[in-house]
Amino acid sequence: MRILGIIPARFASSRLPGKPLLDIGGLSMLQRVYARAAQARTLDRVVVATDDQRVYAHAESFGAHVVMTSPDHPSGTDRSHEAWSRVADGHEGVVNIQGDEPFLDPEQIDLLGEALQDPGTGIVTLAKAITADEELDDPGEAHVVVDKDMNALYFSRAAIPFLRDRSAGPRHAMFPFLKHVGIYGYRASVLERIVGMPPSALERAEHLEQLRWLENGFRVRVVRTENDSFCVDTEADLAEARRRVKAL
Numbered sequence: 383m384r385i386l387g388i389i390p391a392r393f394a395s396s397r398l399p400g401k402p403l404l405d406i407g408g409l410s411m412l413q414r415v416y417a418r419a420a421q422a423r424t425l426d427r428v429v430v431a432t433d434d435q436r437v438y439a440h441a442e443s444f445g446a447h448v449v450m451t452s453p454d455h456p457s458g459t460d461r462s463h464e465a466w467s468r469v470a471d472g473h474e475g476v477v478n479i480q481g482d483e484p485f486l487d488p489e490q491i492d493l494l495g496e497a498l499q500d501p502g503t504g505i506v507t508l509a510k511a512i513t514a515d516e517e518l519d520d521p522g523e524a525h526v527v528v529d530k531d532m533n534a535l536y537f538s539r540a541a542i543p544f545l546r547d548r549s550a551g552p553r554h555a556m557f558p559f560l561k562h563v564g565i566y567g568y569r570a571s572v573l574e575r576i577v578g579m580p581p582s583a584l585e586r587a588e589h590l591e592q593l594r595w596l597e598n599g600f601r602v603r604v605v606r607t608e609n610d611s612f613c614v615d616t617e618a619d620l621a622e623a624r625r626r627v628k629a630l
Contacts (some may be wrong), residue, residue, distance in 0.1 A: 384440040385475035385495050386568075387425040388465045389415055390458035391441070392481075393434035397616055402437050404620060406484050407627030411614060414484035417448050421488040421493065424495025426473060428444055428482075431465035457591055459566070463577045464538055468572060478566045480613060484623055486565075487609045494567030497605055504572035505595060506532075507564035510610055512554050517561055525589055526604060534602040535589050542567075544565040560604070563611045576600065 391402040391412050398404070402412040409417075412430065418426045429439040433453040441448040447467050455461040462478045475498040477491055490508055497506040509526050512518060518525070518541035527535045527542050536542060545556055553559075568576075576595055584593040595602060614623050 383474045383499055384426040384472055385424055385477060386469060386471075386473035387419050387422065387428040387477045387479055387491065387500060388429045389419060389428065389479045389481045390465075391430050391432045391437050392461075393432070393437050395515045397597040398614070398620065400436075401614065403440055403554055404430070404614075406614075406620070406623050410440060411484050411623075412441060412481060413444050414483055415479065415486055416441070416444070417502070418484075418486045418488055419479050419491060420493065421489035422477075423488075424492045424498075425477065427469075427471070428479075429465055429469060431461045433461075444585050451467070453457055459573070459591060460577050462568075463557055463573050466573065474570050476570055480565060481555045482614045483611055484614065485612050485626065487607075490563070490565060490607050490609060493605045493607060494565065495504075498567045498569060503567075503603050504569045505576075505600060506567040506605060507592070508565055508607045510563055510607050512561050513557040515553050516560060518553055524564070524588075526560050526562045526605040528560065532604050534592070534604050535594065536596070537588070537592050539588055539590070541551075560606075561610075563607055563609075564613075565611070567618040572600065 395401045404411050428447040430440050430446050431451050438448050449465045451461050451464045466476050477494050494506050497503050522537045524537050525542050526537045582594040584599040
């Protein structure tokens, strides 16, 4: 299977405008993400999908493949679909790579790429073991519960499952809680189907797009990763990213 890696990169951001072009230790956010994605073994090609000429020109300046997409897409999934359809080079799989993760581990992309080789996998994502109660109580993080075959049963911003008979001690030690790591792989035929579906009730309640897919009967496979994600969403995140690069 040939797999296309797509990095959605919008210029507009309510909390951090111009995020793809922000400097992190001498390289832009976008350039760092692209360089890491290009190291993935399972991707045939990596493409930046943007809706802004400034991002387009910048991506071209450092040699990236780049596609201009509509400014009206409600999500990175929709933008990824348009980019895939424009490239139209026989790619049967797509990995949607977050454009605000400058420390992305290429091995996480490869976990998705390897899972997509299974004909029974239509959508795949990652999850990491929760190791502190603080992670359970953070509504900015999504959590996931799975069945015995590692297919998602539900995603939530709440700590799931609820511990009814909780004993003394840290909650994270009482159940193998999982935190969702928001990078997705899709079989292209499935991606074409899910972008045409309207938002669902559960999605609107939790503001989690993946609930739409579950509500419509799609199976989402979950693969365990040992590596966390670090998204740059705020000025504080940006300062931390710059500190990490300087420390390296």
